[in-house]
Amino acid sequence: xxxxxxxxxxxxxxxxxxxxxxxxxxxxxxxxxxxxxxxxxxxxxxxxxxxxxxxxxxxxxxxxxxxxxxxxxxxxxxxxxxxxxxxxxxxxxxxxxxxxxxxxxxxxxxxxxxxxxxxxxxxxxxxxxxxxxxxxxxxxxxxxxxxxxxxxxxxxxxxxxxxxxxxxxxxxxxxxxxxxxxxxxxxxxxxxxxxxxxxxxxxxxxxxxxxxxxxxxxxxxxxxxxxxxxxxxxxxxxxxxxxxxxxxxxxxxxxxxxxxxxxxxxxxxxxxx
Numbered sequence: 001x002x003x004x005x006x007x008x009x010x011x012x013x014x015x016x017x018x019x020x021x022x023x024x025x026x027x028x029x030x031x032x033x034x035x036x037x038x039x040x041x042x043x044x045x046x047x048x049x050x051x052x053x054x055x056x057x058x059x060x061x062x063x064x065x066x067x068x069x070x071x072x073x074x075x076x077x078x079x080x081x082x083x084x085x086x087x088x089x090x091x092x093x094x095x096x097x098x099x100x101x102x103x104x105x106x107x108x109x110x111x112x113x114x115x116x117x118x119x120x121x122x123x124x125x126x127x128x129x130x131x132x133x134x135x136x137x138x139x140x141x142x143x144x145x146x147x148x149x150x151x152x153x154x155x156x157x158x159x160x161x162x163x164x165x166x167x168x169x170x171x172x173x174x175x176x177x178x179x180x181x182x183x184x185x186x187x188x189x190x191x192x193x194x195x196x197x198x199x200x201x202x203x204x205x206x207x208x209x210x211x212x213x214x215x216x217x218x219x220x221x222x223x224x225x226x227x228x229x230x231x232x233x234x235x236x237x238x239x240x241x242x243x244x245x246x247x248x249x250x251x252x253x254x255x256x257x258x259x260x261x262x263x264x265x266x267x268x269x270x271x272x273x
Contacts, residue, residue: 122136179259
């Protein structure tokens with residue numbers, strides 16, 4: 001249910017209201033991505049790819065106001081920009097955002113005191129005016145800190161680096177393990193606890209390394225759009241409803257949060273009020 005609703009939201013945000021129920025477009029993209037994961041071992045789906053791009057271009061030419069496609073239509077286009085080849089990235093880049101939102105909902109369900117703060121923020125804002133929901137954004141960022149959707153980040157050094165045991169030359173490929181930084185108890189007193197207030201401090205959690213949207217020249221350009229959509233999705237889910245994890249012991253606020261959380265088997269009991 002969540003995945004279906006999330007996909008509709010994403011299509012509306014990226015392509016406009018008329019794409020809301022175009023499940024076929026998302027199905028085609030899923031099939032193309034699945035084949036792409038095999039790289040050169042898969043012959044590809046040339047005809048499907050052409051069909052997908054043709055349908056995608058229909059929405060881009062329409063450029064509905066209020067969507068990313070509408071913003072693209074206002075920008076100068078040349079042979080280098082090729083938005084029809086950029087927008088598929090927009091669409092599937094929202095997948096980890098959906099994972100983070102669903103996990104954030106689980107965290108709030110397991111922490112009633114934080115849910116109360118979230119409900120107070122929702123009640124104090126007119127959601128129709130797209131307010132900046134700082135606390136709910138912090139909850140999403142905490143979800144990404146505890147369970148990063150991209151646990152390993154690949155980078156290349158630009159200069160020599162001196163270590164205890166020698167010198168690492170420039171242009172060395174390195175693999176950074178995000179959870180190592182995200183739960184570093186040398187910098188965080190409660191590194192394994194749910195603590196959205198980390199993100200409400202000046203400078204977003206101080207100076208310790210945190211890469212929910214990567215960083216440097218490779219930082220995610222859509223991070224602000226993602227936080228807008230995820231926080232408002234949470235607000236709509238929480239408004240007028242009480243959530244309980246099924247079973248309630250799945251996440252216990254009295255214990256450290258587990259190192260892994262499978263978002264595909266999260267279940268909730270929901271009570272409307």
